[in-house]
Amino acid sequence: MKVRYSKGPANHTGPESCVRRRREAHHEALTGVRAGQPLSLENRYSLGAHAVTKAEGETGGRAYASAQPTWRGPRPWHARKLLARGFRPGRSAHQALQAAWTGIMGRGGRWVLDVDVRKYFASISHAKLRELLARRVTDGVVRRLIDKWLKAGVLEEGQLSYPDAGTPEGRVISPLMANVYLHYVLEEWFCEQVQPRLRGHSTLVRYCDDFVMVFAYKDDAERVLEVLGKRLGKYGLQLHPDKTRMVDFRFRDSVPHDGGTPTMATTFDFLGFTHVWVRSRKGNPVVRRQTAKARLARAISAIDQQCRAMRHWLLREQHQRLCRMLKGHYAYYYGITGNFERLASLYEQARRNWRKWLSQRSNNSPLGWAAFERVLKHLPLPRPRIVRRYA
Numbered sequence: 112m113k114v115r116y117s118k119g120p121a122n123h124t125g126p127e128s129c130v131r132r133r134r135e136a137h138h139e140a141l142t143g144v145r146a147g148q149p150l151s152l153e154n155r156y157s158l159g160a161h162a163v164t165k166a167e168g169e170t171g172g173r174a175y176a177s178a179q180p181t182w183r184g185p186r187p188w189h190a191r192k193l194l195a196r197g198f199r200p201g202r203s204a205h206q207a208l209q210a211a212w213t214g215i216m217g218r219g220g221r222w223v224l225d226v227d228v229r230k231y232f233a234s235i236s237h238a239k240l241r242e243l244l245a246r247r248v249t250d251g252v253v254r255r256l257i258d259k260w261l262k263a264g265v266l267e268e269g270q271l272s273y274p275d276a277g278t279p280e281g282r283v284i285s286p287l288m289a290n291v292y293l294h295y296v297l298e299e300w301f302c303e304q305v306q307p308r309l310r311g312h313s314t315l316v317r318y319c320d321d322f323v324m325v326f327a328y329k330d331d332a333e334r335v336l337e338v339l340g341k342r343l344g345k346y347g348l349q350l351h352p353d354k355t356r357m358v359d360f361r362f363r364d365s366v367p368h369d370g371g372t373p374t375m376a377t378t379f380d381f382l383g384f385t386h387v388w389v390r391s392r393k394g395n396p397v398v399r400r401q402t403a404k405a406r407l408a409r410a411i412s413a414i415d416q417q418c419r420a421m422r423h424w425l426l427r428e429q430h431q432r433l434c435r436m437l438k439g440h441y442a443y444y445y446g447i448t449g450n451f452e453r454l455a456s457l458y459e460q461a462r463r464n465w466r467k468w469l470s471q472r473s474n475n476s477p478l479g480w481a482a483f484e485r486v487l488k489h490l491p492l493p494r495p496r497i498v499r500r501y502a
Contacts, residue, residue, distance in 0.1 A: 195294060197319030198286035204382045205447070207318040208400060209501055211325065211381060214314030215398050220325030221361045222332040225379045227354035228343065231320040232285060233277035235292050236347040237261050243295045260284040276347065289319060296346045297322070305335060316381075323381050332357050362388045362396040383444070399449040407453055410440060414457075415464045422468040429465070430490040437461060437493050446498035454495030461492060 196202040196210070214220045228234075240261070241254075248254055264271045265279050278285040301315050301324075311327030313335075326332040336357055340350045358379045378387045384400040391397045402410075414436060421429050440446075441454060462483075469486075470477040478486075 195290050195298065195317050195319070197317070197321075198290060204318055204444070205499060205501075207316050208382055208384060208447075210314065211316045211323055211386070212398055212400070212501070214312075214316065214325040215360065215386075218312040218314060218325070219327045220312065220314055221359075222326045222329050223358040223360045223379050224324040224326070224332055224336055224339070225354075225356050225358055225381070226322055226324065226339070227351040228320055229349045229351040230277075231348065232280050232289060233274070234348050235277050235288065237276060239346050240288060240292055243291060246295075257284065257288075261288075286319065292346075293317065293320065293322075296343065296348070300342060309335075318382055321382060323379070329359075360386075360388075384447075384450075389449075400447060401450050402445050402453040402457075406445075407457065410457055411460045411464070414461050415468075418464045418468040422472055426486065426490060430492075433461060433465060434493055441493070441496055442498045446496060448497055448499070448501045451495060451497060458492065458495050462487070465492075 196204070196207040215223075241258075244254065244257065248257075260282065261278065261284075262273065263282070264273045278288045298315065298317065306313055309326070309328075309331045311331060313327070313331060314325040316323055316325070324332070324335060326335070336355075343350060358377050360377060360379065378385050380386070380403045383403055383406045385403045386398055386400055388396055389399045414433070417432065417436065418429075421432060424432075437458065440457060446454065466478060466480070466483045469483070472478075
């Protein structure tokens with residue numbers, strides 16, 4: 112087939128034309144500017160002085176967007192990697208845990224800021240939130256709808272109240288507004304102003320209002336902790352004085368080689384898991400994540416209350432309910448690498464609690480362990496297993 116070529120742009124659909132259009136579409140999605148269109152003032156700065164000067168020289172003093180932008184300085188918001196992993200499609204708490212593990216094991220993080228924001232959802236300033244939303248949301252209809260959500264009343268125990276600040280937990284819009292607020296208050300500030308001034312590597316991991324900061328050097332952690340309260344206070348937030356702390360997370364042997372006094376490494380809790388140093392089978396120090404004691408106690412208490420409430424049910428119905436609770440605990444969240452001991456502890460406590468409440472069905476015939484083992488032979492409880500395997 113013959114293809115005619117004219118002096119203007121080619122109008123055929125050959126391979127080169129398809130590749131060029133795909134590149135232009137990719138560039139437009141990243142920068143919001145079509146290739147061949149004049150650059151706005153904002154895009155001139157984001158594309159870099161070298162790229163703009165080169166484009167102006169080739170086009171007689173008029174700058175145009177090229178298909179391959181090179182950023183100098185802060186990248187546009189849509190080109191940055193968002194750090195938040197809570198209440199976002201395709202993101203999960205396990206990814207946040209893995210990011211924290213990588214910051215410690217892969218990037219040499221040894222000093223951890225375990226941060227807790229006091230009453231975060233109730234402390235969000237509506238005026239500051241509107242200012243932050245105005246950076247990206249220009250549609251008046253959407254902004255008025257958000258204002259209606261923020262001003263909606265809250266009904267608690269028959270009392271209707273209209274809070275002047277905060278996005279109460281339980282509202283449809285609260286998780287989204289909480290993510291937007293901390294993105295500008297914390298993440299953007301940390302990436303653009305804090306990290307360039309640090310001496311070593313650093314990692315910020317956030318899941319909704321829970322976040323930790325991992326640093327390679329102690330002085331970096333101290334400097335950030337000193338200014339973090341001021342940064343949050345500028346937007347109406349406060350650090351919890353008792354729960355916010357700096358953790359020395361350097362590895363220490365429980366039994367020193369020189370025969371000195373045993374020392375235990377400091378641990379920290381994040382997203383329901385306690386992070387602690389242990390030695391692997393090869394003898395290398397690694398970070399293990401175990402179910403936090405408070406979460407384990409809560410799970411055991413829930414199983415105990417359930418066994419008490421259903422002690423007069425049929426055995427098969429009790430067994431089905433306990434199986435669902437244990438399987439959900441293993442598979443939904445806590446069945447990760449390194450947490451087998453805590454899962455086994457929950458399994459053993461579930462067996463004990465079930466036998467205890469079955470023994471109280473009658474005062475005349477308590478259920479002994481021999482009889483209970485025969486019950487378990489026909490109605491076995493699911494044993495602990497690791498569902499999510501990580502490094």
